[in-house]
Amino acid sequence: MTYTLGDREKAFSILRETKKEFAARHWFPATSGNLSVRLKASQAEEGADQAGESSSSPLVFAITSSGKDKSKETPEDFLLVNEYAKPVEKTNLRPSAETLIHSEIYRHTDAGAIFHVHTVFNNLASELFAEQTCVPVKDVELIKAFNIWEEDARIEIPILPNYADIPRIAELIEESIVPKIPGILLRKHGIYAWGKNEFEAKRHLEAFEFLFEYVVRWKSLGQ
Amino acid sequence: MTYTLGDREKAFSILRETKKEFAARHWFPATSGNLSVRLKASQAEEGADQAGESSSSPLVFAITSSGKDKSKETPEDFLLVNEYAKPVEKTNLRPSAETLIHSEIYRHTDAGAIFHVHTVFNNLASELFAEQTCVPVKDVELIKAFNIWEEDARIEIPILPNYADIPRIAELIEESIVPKIPGILLRKHGIYAWGKNEFEAKRHLEAFEFLFEYVVRWKSLGQ
Amino acid sequence: MTYTLGDREKAFSILRETKKEFAARHWFPATSGNLSVRLKASQAEEGADQAGESSSSPLVFAITSSGKDKSKETPEDFLLVNEYAKPVEKTNLRPSAETLIHSEIYRHTDAGAIFHVHTVFNNLASELFAEQTCVPVKDVELIKAFNIWEEDARIEIPILPNYADIPRIAELIEESIVPKIPGILLRKHGIYAWGKNEFEAKRHLEAFEFLFEYVVRWKSLGQ
Amino acid sequence: MTYTLGDREKAFSILRETKKEFAARHWFPATSGNLSVRLKASQAEEGADQAGESSSSPLVFAITSSGKDKSKETPEDFLLVNEYAKPVEKTNLRPSAETLIHSEIYRHTDAGAIFHVHTVFNNLASELFAEQTCVPVKDVELIKAFNIWEEDARIEIPILPNYADIPRIAELIEESIVPKIPGILLRKHGIYAWGKNEFEAKRHLEAFEFLFEYVVRWKSLGQ
Numbered sequence: 001m002t003y004t005l006g007d008r009e010k011a012f013s014i015l016r017e018t019k020k021e022f023a024a025r026h027w028f029p030a031t032s033g034n035l036s037v038r039l040k041a042s043q044a045e046e047g048a049d050q051a052g053e054s055s056s057s058p059l060v061f062a063i064t065s066s067g068k069d070k071s072k073e074t075p076e077d078f079l080l081v082n083e084y085a086k087p088v089e090k091t092n093l094r095p096s097a098e099t100l101i102h103s104e105i106y107r108h109t110d111a112g113a114i115f116h117v118h119t120v121f122n123n124l125a126s127e128l129f130a131e132q133t134c135v136p137v138k139d140v141e142l143i144k145a146f147n148i149w150e151e152d153a154r155i156e157i158p159i160l161p162n163y164a165d166i167p168r169i170a171e172l173i174e175e176s177i178v179p180k181i182p183g184i185l186l187r188k189h190g191i192y193a194w195g196k197n198e199f200e201a202k203r204h205l206e207a208f209e210f211l212f213e214y215v216v217r218w219k220s221l222g223q
Numbered sequence: 224m225t226y227t228l229g230d231r232e233k234a235f236s237i238l239r240e241t242k243k244e245f246a247a248r249h250w251f252p253a254t255s256g257n258l259s260v261r262l263k264a265s266q267a268e269e270g271a272d273q274a275g276e277s278s279s280s281p282l283v284f285a286i287t288s289s290g291k292d293k294s295k296e297t298p299e300d301f302l303l304v305n306e307y308a309k310p311v312e313k314t315n316l317r318p319s320a321e322t323l324i325h326s327e328i329y330r331h332t333d334a335g336a337i338f339h340v341h342t343v344f345n346n347l348a349s350e351l352f353a354e355q356t357c358v359p360v361k362d363v364e365l366i367k368a369f370n371i372w373e374e375d376a377r378i379e380i381p382i383l384p385n386y387a388d389i390p391r392i393a394e395l396i397e398e399s400i401v402p403k404i405p406g407i408l409l410r411k412h413g414i415y416a417w418g419k420n421e422f423e424a425k426r427h428l429e430a431f432e433f434l435f436e437y438v439v440r441w442k443s444l445g446q
Numbered sequence: 447m448t449y450t451l452g453d454r455e456k457a458f459s460i461l462r463e464t465k466k467e468f469a470a471r472h473w474f475p476a477t478s479g480n481l482s483v484r485l486k487a488s489q490a491e492e493g494a495d496q497a498g499e500s501s502s503s504p505l506v507f508a509i510t511s512s513g514k515d516k517s518k519e520t521p522e523d524f525l526l527v528n529e530y531a532k533p534v535e536k537t538n539l540r541p542s543a544e545t546l547i548h549s550e551i552y553r554h555t556d557a558g559a560i561f562h563v564h565t566v567f568n569n570l571a572s573e574l575f576a577e578q579t580c581v582p583v584k585d586v587e588l589i590k591a592f593n594i595w596e597e598d599a600r601i602e603i604p605i606l607p608n609y610a611d612i613p614r615i616a617e618l619i620e621e622s623i624v625p626k627i628p629g630i631l632l633r634k635h636g637i638y639a640w641g642k643n644e645f646e647a648k649r650h651l652e653a654f655e656f657l658f659e660y661v662v663r664w665k666s667l668g669q
Numbered sequence: 670m671t672y673t674l675g676d677r678e679k680a681f682s683i684l685r686e687t688k689k690e691f692a693a694r695h696w697f698p699a700t701s702g703n704l705s706v707r708l709k710a711s712q713a714e715e716g717a718d719q720a721g722e723s724s725s726s727p728l729v730f731a732i733t734s735s736g737k738d739k740s741k742e743t744p745e746d747f748l749l750v751n752e753y754a755k756p757v758e759k760t761n762l763r764p765s766a767e768t769l770i771h772s773e774i775y776r777h778t779d780a781g782a783i784f785h786v787h788t789v790f791n792n793l794a795s796e797l798f799a800e801q802t803c804v805p806v807k808d809v810e811l812i813k814a815f816n817i818w819e820e821d822a823r824i825e826i827p828i829l830p831n832y833a834d835i836p837r838i839a840e841l842i843e844e845s846i847v848p849k850i851p852g853i854l855l856r857k858h859g860i861y862a863w864g865k866n867e868f869e870a871k872r873h874l875e876a877f878e879f880l881f882e883y884v885v886r887w888k889s890l891g892q
Binding site for chain 1: 811814876879882
């Protein structure tokens with residue numbers, strides 16, 4: 001893919017802003033979590049790009065570098081990687097092992113941004129419903145954040161096992177993606193939420209976190 | 224109704240400030256929620272206006288536009304609508320479908336401001352007491368925020384079904400309004416709280432949220 | 447009591463700072479709560495003052511005015527009152543009815559500052575232990591914030607009924623004060639915490655709130 | 670140990686920044702908690718220092734002074750102490766009694782920073798598992814923050830009794846340290862978390878707090 005310095009800077013700027021907001025919510029405990037933004041194909045490639053998955057334009061995305069305290073701002077917070085989760089620029093930054101999961105999500109959806117965070121509530125929800133391999137949610141208004149408008153909407157947010165070997169998780173991504181549900185939970189680990197751009201990905205993430213907290217607290221009421 | 228640019232600017236300024244405060248509390252998850260302020264009738268109309276519901280002056284109110292990330296400030300955050308929830312100025316902004324609910328509340332109360340937010344606790348409270356169609360609260364000091372001063376005060380906060388079709392909810396508003404209780408819960412959705420101005424609406428909203436958290440946590444204690 | 451403009455300004459400045467800090471923690475929901483600081487007697491009166499309760503110097507204290515949104519700063523946030531909870535300066539500000547409770551605490555302790563806040567956890571704790579008329583806490587390290595250093599310290603934080611008629615509560619204050627426990631809970635209402643100055647009052651308040659949250663959450667664990 | 674003014678200033682600056690961050694999270698309720706940073710040995714001593722425990726260079730560390738409101742910044746927030754927890758510079762600041770615990774941890778680990786905070790969740794966790802004398806945690810992704818990468822990792826965070834007599838606690842530190850677990854809980858008191866530098870200590874602390882909240886909330890789900 002061809003990208004300009006402007007494309008790169010725009011992606012980094014989105015990540016910078018989002019990182020700051022989420023850090024303020026303590027959504028990156030212990031340097032965990034990562035955020036990525038897909039670089040848009042240049043003008044000439046746009047036609048192909050709009051076709052979504054079948055785009056022939058090779059994937060490049062900006063992602064937070066691994067192991068940093070995300071409450072701090074440094075000149076080394078982000079890097080560009082390709083679909084194999086390898087840096088496309090000379091850098092001494094290390095992409096997270098989980099970059100592969102981002103790559104798989106980009107390859108099999110039209111996601112333009114993917115946000116991954118660990119919260120106590122998403123961990124609890126993933127464990128509460130581990131046997132069902134999905135978190136079922138019914139009727140809660142915020143389901144509409146996923147553009148699901150039925151009155152008695154019932155959704156199922158998929159849960160994957162949290163293998164230590166990330167490529168084993170990556171392999172499961174494609175088949176786990178549920179239509180209309182822009183997110184996947186890893187058991188006792190965290191949520192990957194995405195959207196066609198950073199605005200949508202944030203909206204989806206906030207909706208997931210609301211729903212996880214709702215189902216967990218509901219359970220604590222003995223209901 | 225006749226309104227000046229000053230009236231308009233004042234209403235937008237109130238919304239701007241309130242939006243910022245509530246966004247900092249994460250009260251607009253996933254772009255949800257909306258805030259509105261009724262435009263005061265001009266001097267000449269004041270007599271009629273003070274008569275409350277029977278005011279002959281047509282309703283105009285400022286409201287947050289739909290689908291925005293309310294943690295950001297933009298020049299397109301608010302618009303003016305009439306009692307039919309239609310924009311009264313040329314705009315490409317979209318009022319939320321829920322604007323109709325605001326309109327119904329303005330038509331049947333002397334509200335000067337209406338604030339609608341989704342929180343996990345108001346969602347839980349609405350579901351916990353769904354069968355009773357109201358959240359009962361007894362004795363808690365913060366009931367006094369509603370100007371209810373009796374020692375053993377017991378209030379009931381009405382809960383409406385959360386129909387996907389907003390006009391169906393709007394139809395229920397008038398009959399659901401309980402004297403002295405400046406709020407209505409939508410089931411698994413959120414609270415509409417109002418007051419004669421933004422100061423009172425905020426006080427009422429904070430009281431409701433405190434009470435919802437109280438009743439939900441009380442329930443979690445197995446009491 | 448003789449006080450200088452400097453004494454007055456110092457007290458207001460302490461209240462301003464504390465109000466801002468506690469507002470940021472949402473400790474004044476729905477305009478609730480109030481803060482006060484006792485004006486120190488002037489140099490000449492100091493001897494009497496150090497005798498504590500028996501001081502012959504009449505009580506004057508600065509207190510937050512009633513019914514304000516404490517997240518805002520205005521020129522009308524504070525006023526000076528005497529032991530009868532009446533303003534000692536010409537003002538159109540209204541002291542809260544609860545000012546009488548502050549006055550009683552000042553009269554029967556050597557408190558230099560009293561902070562009163564409503565939180566969900568202090569409300570829950572007061573109701574959980576209502577029958578015992580005190581919240582018992584055992585062994586928690588933060589009890590040391592009250593200068594209680596025994597290893598198996600067990601304290602009892604007194605709970606008073608929340609009469610609508612404040613003078614009836616005020617009458618109970620003197621006999622309810624427990625040695626070494628600088629606080630009184632009103633049932634389903636809130637905590638009054640004090641200390642010999644604002645620093646100590648804040649330390650005590652934070653300790654109480656920690657302990658209330660601890661005992662309530664502990665109960666939710668079914669223990 | 671020889672240290673320069675620059676070493677001293679660097680340590681104080683780290684403490685200043687960390688204190689501010691943790692105060693914003695309300696991790697120092699009621700003036701509790703303390704933070705320390707070990708002063709690095711000067712160039713000439715480095716060889717010895719790298720040998721870890723057997724270092725012959727005498728221990729000097731910077732620590733927060735006792736009994737301060739840690740949400741404020743003052744020129745008297747920190748002091749330097751030696752392995753006996755005594756000030757190494759003329760000062761009227763008082764090191765906390767708990768300084769001895771820091772000293773013991775520095776003496777028996779390669780810690781470069783130690784952070785001690787009281788939270789409701791770490792208190793609850795310490796009491797929930799008091800009989801086992803450790804908090805067991807299994808499988809949660811954030812265990813990886815301790816550089817433990819096994820898939821079914823199960824860790825045990827040690828719990829010590831909270832003796833009023835600090836030297837009695839200090840005596841237990843050496844034998845309580847568990848390989849790979851950079852933290853010790855005091856029962857109903859708080860956590861001591863450390864790391865080879867402030868970055869690691871913060872990462873470990875955030876991981877512990879996440880895990881404590883997870884196990885406590887999990888228990889509240891009746892699981």
